[in-house]
Amino acid sequence: xxxxxxxxxxxxxxxxxxxxxxxxxxxxxxxxxxxxxxxxxxxxxxxxxxxxxxxxxxxxxxxxxxxxxxxxxxxxxxxxxxxxx
Numbered sequence: 057x058x059x060x061x062x063x064x065x066x067x068x069x070x071x072x073x074x075x076x077x078x079x080x081x082x083x084x085x086x087x088x089x090x091x092x093x094x095x096x097x098x099x100x101x102x103x104x105x106x107x108x109x110x111x112x113x114x115x116x117x118x119x120x121x122x123x124x125x126x127x128x129x130x131x132x133x134x135x136x137x138x139x140x141x
Contacts, residue, residue: 101109110117
């Protein structure tokens, strides 16, 4: 309970990737798989299809600001996974 209710330390930076069941070694050994990328690409829908789906579910439009551009290329090279994209 104390962990969930205590104040966080603003000087401590924690990155959360949301990868369950994968550790640093799994990620370091990852390889590009063109077939999996093609399978992922096959699940895309058009903007019109997405709007029709949202309308059917009575979903409301919500404007979300774009993420800022990365500050520099060097910060991306600080990844624990090396220079992999």
